Amino acid sequence: MQSRTSLKSWQTLVTHAKEMKQKHMSDLFSENPARFEQFSIKLKPFMLDYSKNLIGKETMSNLIDLANECELEAWRDKMFAGERINRTEERAVLHxxxxxxxxxxxxxxxxxxxxxxxxxxxxxxxxxxxxxxxxxxxxxxxxxxxxxxxxxxxxxxxxxxxxxxxxxxxxxxxxxxxxxxxxxxxxxxxxxxxxxxxxxxxxxxxxxxxxxxxxxxxxxxxxxxxxxxxxxxxxxxxxxxxxxxxxxxxxxxxxxxxxxxxxxxxxxxxxxxxxxxxxxxxxxxxxxxxLLQGAYDIDQHFCEAPLEQNAPVILALLSLWNCTFLGAQSQAILPYDQSLHMLSAYLQQAEMESNGKSVNWHGEAIDYPTVPSIWGELGINGQHAFYQYLHQSNNVVPADFIGSIESVTPVKGHHQTLMANFFAQTQALMQGVDEKQVRDDLKAKGRTPDYINKVAPHKVHKGNRPTNTILMERISPRSLGSLIALYEHKIFTQGILLEICSFDQWGVELGKGLANNIEAELNDNKVNSHHDSSTKGLMAYYLRSKKHLNND
Structure with a gap:
């Protein structure tokens, strides 16, 4: 069977990725004042700004070519028509x-x-x-x-x-x-x-x-x-x-x-x-x-919008670009709205259980990276926890920033402070700050040359960290339905592009089956010999210790 890597568009993207890795987003913004308008989509429930990715016109054109070569629109139509695209379980996918x-x-x-x-x-x-x-x-x-x-x-x-x-x-x-x-x-x-x-x-x-x-x-x-x-x-x-x-x-x-x-x-x-x-x-x-109506709104958009202006398709293409072609291994979901404090966990399951696979539709081993690991936290909390890693680690972590124009619980002064951080973080991740800027700033503040030499390397931020920004008007049942459906269709699109069965979860079954057998052994207070030495040792230690504690 033909692997995705043999597609002409895929090979073009591999070459193009090598070129783009030599560029910096700050320069791309300087070269193109219309970049924001060019790489953003405005819909009724939200706007999506994806200009802070390491992309250009050629990148997006190549990614759209890949979507077409993978027959994305035909597969989308198959899903909506009720064809059994969950091929390993012979089921339709009709949520x-x-x-x-x-x-x-x-x-x-x-x-x-x-x-x-x-x-x-x-x-x-x-x-x-x-x-x-x-x-x-x-x-x-x-x-x-x-x-x-x-x-x-x-x-x-x-x-x-x-x-x-x-x-x-x-x-x-x-x-x-x-x-x-x-x-x-x-x-x-x-x-x-x-x-x-x-x-x-x-x-x-x-x-x-x-x-x-x-x-x-x-x-x-x-x-x-x-x-x-x-x-x-x-x-x-x-x-x-x-x-x-x-x-x-x-x-x-x-x-x-x-x-x-x-x-x-x-x-x-x-x-x-x-x-x-x-x-x-x-x-x-x-x-x-x-809530259903909001999801239906995005269903219509997904079916009707051209790929170049299709928000779920764009998110999926960017995920593929950042992970499979540029080498990112994880992605952060960062809501700047207290209402969405469980969104990261929800999307973690939705994407990783769907597309965390290592074989293609034909059961053949995949020879390319698939989806990243998904993790995240509320924005401000994350800033004081792991944003250090986002800004200065050698590992580049693409991130989706999700915020709202209006809070559902307006408290004077709070939302402006929250959103100031929201906008600042994506700018900082994109621009960074080089050593010359750091040194000039420290010198302007009257710091000694010895202090500047000591501290300057530690304050450098390389920038060039990709982010998407989703800005909602206000969290409501309808807008939330739209947001969830946006990510559902992104996940479907990823699966088609990667040639992955998105709608089964066999990886969940193995551990559950083993657990049933082990539970029976624990209930019988007996460890069978077929386990590896580590599992046998742990189970035996557990049973001995439990007996000892119960006797106490």
């Missing part, structure tokens, strides 16, 4: 059908998906309104005041990130909590202050077999039953989001309280589905629809 706010038809195997989606949305609406209005009662007849969402991965990160980001839009009639970690400390801390008579649990698991989720769900069930002294109370306090109705009903959840999940929706792209039920319960159903 876009979940937020279809127009007249587009989505069919799979002759079935109208729009009808299924609308039925689930209407069920979510009726349920969320019933709970929020106090008509859903617990086993003692009291209204629900708290919702605990039990899930892991996309079933947790998506809705939690959204409810945290949109906290200012909540009327606080329902308190929403999240449990994902199988470490008992988390669920114990969540349940401790709650009244079991007033708690509703949402168990989100497509298969209803996920070990972490089911362990937490069983603990929650025991906690409830120990209070109610009635097994039937489960039916009034538990609902499920799952495709496995048999397992959910066996758990004690009534069939009418099971919300559908489909195999054409991947977990990390599922917050638009009934996985987003905590969002509707927290904010109300109308804000949830606004």
């Amino acid at each position: 876009v059908a979940l937020r279809n706010q127009g007249n587009q038809s989505f069919e799979l195997d002759g079935e109208d998906l729009n009808q299924e989606v609308q039925q689930t949305l209407m069920k979510m609406k009726a349920f969320s309104e019933k709970v929020r209005q106090g008509h859903w009662k617990g086993y003692s007849g009291k209204r629900i005041t708290d919702v605990v969402n039990i899930g892991v991965g996309g079933s947790n990160l998506g809705p939690q990130m959204v409810t945290e980001a949109l906290k200012q839009y909540s009327d606080n009639s329902i308190n929403v909590h999240y449990v994902s970690n199988v470490d008992g400390t988390q669920i114990a801390n969540v349940l401790r202050p709650l009244n079991p008579e007033k708690v509703l649990f949402i168990v989100s698991s497509k298969t209803f077999t996920t070990t972490e989720t089911m362990t937490n769900a069983k603990t929650a069930m025991k906690w409830l039953v120990s209070s109610s002294f009635d097994q039937s109370a489960i039916g009034k306090h538990f609902v499920a989001v799952s495709s496995n109705k048999e397992n959910a009903t066996a758990f004690g959840i009534k069939e009418e309280n099971i919300f559908d999940m489909w195999d054409w929706v991947g977990g990390r792209f599922s917050l638009w589905s009934a996985i987003g039920l905590p969002i509707a319960l927290d904010l109300g159903f109308e804000p949830f629809i606004e």
